[in-house]
Amino acid sequence: MQTDDLSIIKSVLSGQGNDYKKLVVKYQDMVMSIAMRVLQQREDAEDTAQICFLKAYEKLATFKGDSLFSTWLYRISYHTAISKYRQKKAVREIRTTKFSDQETHIADEFKESVTEDEDELQRLEKALQKIEPEERGLISLYYTQELAVAEISKITSLSESNVKVKLFRIRKKLAQLM
């Protein structure tokens, strides 16, 4: 898999710019998932995911291949999404206040039609909205992307034990919020 990525990267760097699309197609869902989990809004997440791929394209020549391309891209995605969240924080707070009542109303309307499992997932989603963006990023990397703690450690620049402790605390926090 890494060999495939490396050959595409070599091709892009040698002037075949269109080959970069192969990497975008391959990793678009992964980048989108992280951005969406951290930012919680589809529009912002799409913009951020695009920025991630643009950044990766610009820095492609600096990718040495000593780690997986996916790890390198995860790193860009995680940090870009968090910094985008911080930039948009003020605007998001206004939106959350404005629409929170409306969202609760919509959630109540559908409450009866959903199964118990879906209901629990909805409660989890609401709890996820209340935790920090870095914590949501960690959840996305560990649960959605199913990455190992060692890889998450490389992406987030946290020690492996710190990642484990943080994941435990996040689960505890979510349990309390639900």
Place this chain on the structure above:
Amino acid sequence: MELNDEYIDQLLGKVPKEKAAADFADGVMQKIEAQAAIQAVKQSMLPERYLLLFSLLGGLLVLVFMADFSLVSNFFSQPVQLFIHYLKSKPDVLPGLLKAVLHLPSLSLAIFSAIGLLLVIERILQKFSFKQRAGIF
């Protein structure tokens, strides 16, 4: 009632993955192409600025040379104090400068034509090299 850690762990594993829009990759590629075009234009602007600066400096030097050549050669070969002394002892230097300024319309026309010609040449060269750079797409 607080839910147990194992239950949350299982529930988090059930959170659905996000999917990018169908045209997402095309959008990224379009942005990359647009950015490459902007960078190429920026690169072509930079030498143009330098050319303009050099042309203006050249024009200024021509003015000074036309005013009094000995003034310029003395300026480069003598210390500043001597140069001030020279200015005081040669009252015809300032009228010389004034004379040059009076000739400015025809002179400036020649200078600006030269600048314009340089810019046109530079633009043609940049257009040719831009086509080569944009060729990767």
